[in-house]
Amino acid sequence: MALVEITAGNLFAGASLRKLEVGSVVEVDDATASRWKEAGKAKDTDKKKGEKLVFEVATPSEPSGKELAGIQKQLNEALDQVKMLTDEAEAKDKAHAEALAAETKRADEAEAALTAATKKDK
Known part of the structure; x- marks a missing residue:
């Protein structure tokens, strides 16, 4: 020391x-x-x-069977919630992609109509 x-x-x-x-x-x-x-x-x-000054590190005790069961239940619930939220996010992404494709198609059609109308006027 x-x-x-x-x-x-x-x-x-x-x-x-x-x-x-x-x-x-x-x-x-x-x-x-x-x-x-x-x-x-x-x-x-x-x-x-x-x-x-003493530098000691405490080691945690091993959790009991009841504690492990409770922790496992919480883990399973959290994993289920993560899966549900992931599925919802994928569905929203798909809906957004479809809406974007529809709007892009509508914009392309409007642009083509505008080009055709401009050519007619000349």
């Missing part, structure tokens, strides 16, 4: 990621201390005592 003094104002540490204040003295493992010193966020200190 190494005792270091914090020199940067943007350092967050510990399991709760609390902000460490500039000038505070903390005791951390050697690897963390060397990383902080290399990054210019901490320096060695001659003080004798500091707050000990």
Whole structure:
């Protein structure tokens, strides 16, 4: 374990990621201390005592059978909803494509009629 003094104002540490204040003295493992010193966020200190920071990672427990069943039910419902929404979107896309084709055909016919009328007038 190494005792270091914090020199940067943007350092967050510990399991709760609390902000460490500039000038505070903390005791951390050697690897963390060397990383902080290399990054210019901490320096060695001659003080004798500091707050000990422990970096622990909690592992979640395995979900129970009831929880798994509930999660699976939610997943199935979500997948059904995604399929339904996808089908609706595809149907809307098809309807839009058909409407666009009809309008394009109408515009082409109107343009052809305008060209024919213009040729007649000459």
